[in-house]
Amino acid sequence: MTSSTIRPVEPGIRRARRGAVWRSRLTILAFLAPGLIGLSIFFVYPLLANFYYSFTRYNLVNPAQFIGLANYQFMFDGDRQIGDALRNTVVFCLVSVPTTLVFALGIAAVLARIRSGAGFYRTLFYLPTLLPPAATAVAFAFILNPGTGPVNAILRSLGLPQPLWFDDPDTSQLSLLMLMTWGVGNTIVIFLAAINEVPLEQLEAAQLDGAGPFRRFWSITVPSISPVLLFATITGVIGSLQLFSQPYIVSTVVGGSTQIGYPQNSLLFFTQVLYQQGFRYFNMGYAAALSMALFAATLIITIGMIAATRKSVYSEESS
């Protein structure tokens, strides 16, 4: 990866360019230097070091002590939090990724159909995406608070039941889902761009053949934006696996400063156990093992999804 041997463009290559044939190796290396150094120090080294730390007991004070697979053993049959965290993370991933993708695709599809104002709508749908998670989490903790929150005030005036939202373990994940769906603007923009690239001729041909709008969307638009759908699914899954800030802030705001996972561990996610173990209890070795598990899960899911959809997704070489 850090291979930095530089090769000038070989003369005689088809698109040999006069005057620009030979590049100074040193110049290229100098241009690349910040990236090579950064990638080595802040990505490759920590990745390798993390692997090592995961086999040690280390609390930052005493030297790291090799303990074999003990951390992994503890993960599988000692840690009483990890089961809840894993279940929450998987459930939330399985629910939130399809929900947000379908929602974004629906909005993008409608946006692609209107004649004017798409830019206006897109701007406003995009806006919440850019707001700080600390702000949106606090805002939702207020909006959904059962005592004075406007949502329950409206439900009350309509004579509808008023859930406890973030205060009830049965509805806390649903509340979090609402918060995350609010930040779906990014995906809308990406989908809208992809839909607008769908060849018009194909859609018109299908229309001439008598295909209705839903049929056209399903049979032409969806397949031709499949690479974008796949990419959005992968980033969505990775995003939900590393979800930290929103549930952490909601739990501390609603439940009190030390209540990770409030209420009743229903908002306890994998990364919060990692954070707590590593940076509150300073079990760095165990936190490293949890990181390894996250790393493995991300890798397996990503590669698995790419492999599983290889046949049905048209892919584009970007280099």
Place this chain on the structure above:
Amino acid sequence: MTSVLARTVSRGRLDGSRQANSGARRRAPHKVLASVANHSILIALLIAFLAPLFFMVMTALMTDQQALTSDILPHPINWANFAEVFERIPLVRYVANTVLIAVSSTVFTVVSSVPVAYALAAFRFRGRRALWIGIIAAMMLPGQVTIVPLYVMWAQAGLVGTPLPLILPSLFGDAFTIFLLRQFFVSVPRAYIDSAHLDGAGELRVLWSVFLPMVRPAIAAAALFSFFSAWNDFFNPLLYLGSNQDWYTLSLGLAQFRTVYAVQWNLAMAATLLFVLPVIVLFFFAQKQFVQGIALTGIKE
């Protein structure tokens, strides 16, 4: 992300002109109905999307007494909340800390990422593909995967509790920024660079006086994304600054605001509003930068 955003805007224009020509179809009554339906759906969703912001503003203007009721509209309007937020928490310091971190890391990120992205886009060299894959991996993998050794590194350097762990890494390029810039840069026609070389300009001079002026919108977009991500970040400040209140950022200060002032939602919302306002203002200014980014990607076609 931005390149997609950019393309959308250019497409939007194309679509506009395309549909202007087919005005004949527009008069069909079912088309009008469909258009009304589409706009109704979008407006309904938009109201739902903007409602949280609306509630936030309304509550931020309530008196303490009214905030304890379930009223939705403020009466009377209590502007004093904003002043009170400044008295209750060291908001000025939070802003100063956040601005310092966000601005310096944005400047460093852009300055260090541009040459890398340029080299990836303009030169062929052994290991280019491997480097590109490394950058994409660094961009895609969850940050928590490397957080333990990074924390150990900063702790051993004695820098936990200072903003340096949030700033120093940006001196060495940022994977997402490099990715974004490279995607923009490859769309610049080689001819410009080659002819500059023909005129005898050195690499650095080509980058500085020929290339950079052409990709200014891309750099503006990358800088904005970098700024937003530093401004909004919660996890890293929590990790490195959580132990030192003097260096609290807005995110940290806001997240613990409610815990300290138990039920005063009006103050919490006023503080939240003060936090998101600069983001919203910057976002509406940034629109222009995004649109300018397009002209550049348009060159390719």
